[in-house]
Amino acid sequence: MTTGIQLDGVSRKFGQIRAVDDLTIDVPQGSVAVLLGPNGAGKTTTVRLITGSLRPDAGSIRVFGLDPIADGQAVRQRCGVVPPKPALYDRLTGRNNLEYAAMIWDAPPEAIDEAAARFAIDDALHLKVAGYSTGMRTRLALARAVLHDPDILLLDEPTAGLDPESARAVLDLIRELAGSGRTVIMATHLLHEAEGIADQVILMGAGSARAAGHPLELAARYMKDPVVIIDAENRDSLKTLESRDGVLGTSWNGALHMTIESIEILPELVAGLVNDGVRLTRIEPMAATLEHLYFEMQRQLTEAAPPPEVAQQLPRNPKGSRTPPGPQ
Amino acid sequence: MRWGKVWTVARIDLHRLFISKDYWVPMVILGGIFFVFIPWVLLGVVTRPQSINIVQQIGEVLTSLPGAAGDVVQGETAQGRAAYSMAVFLLAPVAIVVPLTISSAVGAQAIVGERERGIGEFLAHSPLTIKEIYAGKLIASALPGYAATLGGFTVYAFIVNFRAGPVVGGWFFPTAGWWLLIFWVVPPFLLVALAIIVRLSARVQSTAAAQQAASLISLPIIMASYVASSGFVLNPTLAAAIVGSIAWVLAIWGIASGARAINRERLLGVGSGN
Numbered sequence: 001m002t003t004g005i006q007l008d009g010v011s012r013k014f015g016q017i018r019a020v021d022d023l024t025i026d027v028p029q030g031s032v033a034v035l036l037g038p039n040g041a042g043k044t045t046t047v048r049l050i051t052g053s054l055r056p057d058a059g060s061i062r063v064f065g066l067d068p069i070a071d072g073q074a075v076r077q078r079c080g081v082v083p084p085k086p087a088l089y090d091r092l093t094g095r096n097n098l099e100y101a102a103m104i105w106d107a108p109p110e111a112i113d114e115a116a117a118r119f120a121i122d123d124a125l126h127l128k129v130a131g132y133s134t135g136m137r138t139r140l141a142l143a144r145a146v147l148h149d150p151d152i153l154l155l156d157e158p159t160a161g162l163d164p165e166s167a168r169a170v171l172d173l174i175r176e177l178a179g180s181g182r183t184v185i186m187a188t189h190l191l192h193e194a195e196g197i198a199d200q201v202i203l204m205g206a207g208s209a210r211a212a213g214h215p216l217e218l219a220a221r222y223m224k225d226p227v228v229i230i231d232a233e234n235r236d237s238l239k240t241l242e243s244r245d246g247v248l249g250t251s252w253n254g255a256l257h258m259t260i261e262s263i264e265i266l267p268e269l270v271a272g273l274v275n276d277g278v279r280l281t282r283i284e285p286m287a288a289t290l291e292h293l294y295f296e297m298q299r300q301l302t303e304a305a306p307p308p309e310v311a312q313q314l315p316r317n318p319k320g321s322r323t324p325p326g327p328q
Numbered sequence: 329m330r331w332g333k334v335w336t337v338a339r340i341d342l343h344r345l346f347i348s349k350d351y352w353v354p355m356v357i358l359g360g361i362f363f364v365f366i367p368w369v370l371l372g373v374v375t376r377p378q379s380i381n382i383v384q385q386i387g388e389v390l391t392s393l394p395g396a397a398g399d400v401v402q403g404e405t406a407q408g409r410a411a412y413s414m415a416v417f418l419l420a421p422v423a424i425v426v427p428l429t430i431s432s433a434v435g436a437q438a439i440v441g442e443r444e445r446g447i448g449e450f451l452a453h454s455p456l457t458i459k460e461i462y463a464g465k466l467i468a469s470a471l472p473g474y475a476a477t478l479g480g481f482t483v484y485a486f487i488v489n490f491r492a493g494p495v496v497g498g499w500f501f502p503t504a505g506w507w508l509l510i511f512w513v514v515p516p517f518l519l520v521a522l523a524i525i526v527r528l529s530a531r532v533q534s535t536a537a538a539q540q541a542a543s544l545i546s547l548p549i550i551m552a553s554y555v556a557s558s559g560f561v562l563n564p565t566l567a568a569a570i571v572g573s574i575a576w577v578l579a580i581w582g583i584a585s586g587a588r589a590i591n592r593e594r595l596l597g598v599g600s601g602n
Contacts, residue, residue, distance in 0.1 A: 014598060053452040053592040077455040087450035091344050103336040104454050154453075 004029035010059030021207035034194035037204030043187035080145030105148035115143040135166035231282035337464020363480030371491035386410035411492035431473030435525040436538035448595035508568035516575035523582030
């Protein structure tokens with residue numbers, strides 16, 4: 001894949017606060033990257049840096065080979081952005097909002113109805129945006145973002161404030177847009193949103209990328225030991241599992257969650273339980289969700305993180321940024 | 329600069345203003361007070377046969393003016409000369425007060441208002457250049473005030489001629505000085521004020537602060553217009569031409585430096601000074 005968006009050692013401070021600190025990410029053209037992190041992790045600042053709305057204090061940014069500061073007009077012409085608050089003109093109708101955006105981005109007039117229909121907002125275009133629900137506003141903002149058929153979509157918390165049904169609809173639409181070959185960067189702090197969409201998850205914390213990779217790759221890196229959910233008619237009988245060979249640990253969360261060395265030892269463990277007369281009601285290898293992955297990554301990275309004075313002395317990688325500690 | 333894009337930015341703001349009754353109703357009332365009500369009442373008072381005292385007082389002021397100034401005032405009778413001087417000189421600053429008041433209200437919100445409504449983010453991520461956004465905002469701020477002035481000026485001309493014409497000796501308004509005032513002096517005065525106000529709008533934290541700052545800017549400009557209008561008594565055409573020329577130079581400088589003071593970070597509300 002061709003490199004679409006590259007940030008290399010990018011930093012940006014606001015006063016004393018480092019919103020983005022030595023951030024290095026690489027989003028190939030036509031892929032979907034999810035910036036995942038808690039509030040204040042630097043996701044919104046990253047989106048703003050990519051469009052050139054913010055100037056980095058250090059580092060370099062390339063968007064399809066262009067510098068967003070020097071070639072800002074060309075970069076922004078290729079971007080469709082949905083900010084955390086949809087940024088719509090409330091006193092105007094939905095159609096007015098799309099018409100003016102079409103004029104600014106030189107989109108053809110027929111694109112207005114196409115985009116509105118695509119996001120199922122066409123029936124409400126004649127209404128003032130002030131009367132729209134949160135879901136309608138988000139759909140209108142999405143329609144506005146794709147009016148000019150952008151190469152890059154930057155979606156900053158696109159489902160914030162939406163009910164689950166609307167959020168699912170929006171995510172389906174994003175999936176559809178991603179499927180049509182656009183480069184998508186979505187910032188979110190909701191883990192489940194990244195699932196099934198992301199080609200790459202970039203875990204952000206304190207303004208930098210703590211880890212990045214395909215969800216499966218990250219799962220393999222951070223969740224090496226399989227977890228099996230197991231339950232029985234007599235739960236006390238499962239207590240013996242902790243002392244068996246190959247079992248690394250257990251915890252209760254509705255059922256017994258058992259971490260084992262390898263999935264290959266599971267038949268033997270089950271056979272042992274059956275021989276002991278345990279009547280099993282559930283055996284289920286747990287699929288690693290992003291949620292598990294996220295918290296496991298956070299745990300491992302926090303445990304492995306050196307104190308700040310040590311971090312300053314970390315060796316720099318060939319690109320000049322410091323290699324984050326943690327399992328590779 | 330792509331003027332089509334500039335006009336789009338201006339159109340968005342003008343569209344929002346003119347569908348808001350809470351904006352244009354006070355604007356019409358303000359224009360009505362200054363261009364219709366006050367002239368109608370004052371000229372009515374001066375042209376009444378019973379207003380001997382007022383006419384005498386104005387006459388005394390006129391006779392104390394230097395010779396050239398006295399020659400400018402038309403009218404065969406004391407009443408006619410009083411009505412003429414009131415219509416032409418005393419109410420001239422109104423032409424500055426109205427557009428400034430109307431436009432500064434819009435200009436004060438130009439950037440900070442967008443930021444508060446979250447629209448600044450939309451503009452910051454757009455392919456519009458900062459100069460295009462700034463010029464669009466400036467036009468959208470200036471046009472309502474200037475349009476109100478042009479409309480008010482037309483109505484004012486009819487009122488002056490209707491009320492004072494019979495005592496002055498026929499239709500005499502607009503005078504050459506007033507033509508210059510409306511088309512040569514008012515636009516740069518308005519642009520000077522707006523260049524400063526829009527610039528401040530990018531720097532302050534809230535719309536309320538911007539409104540306060542706009543008042544501070546408008547006041548000295550209104551005072552300057554009063555001072556300038558006294559020059560119009562001596563030689564209206566020359567004074568208007570000189571004042572207008574100086575104001576245009578200041579306006580061009582103000583607009584150029586104002587554009588440099590705005591950037592995308594200020595639209596987002598994260599720039600220095602925010």
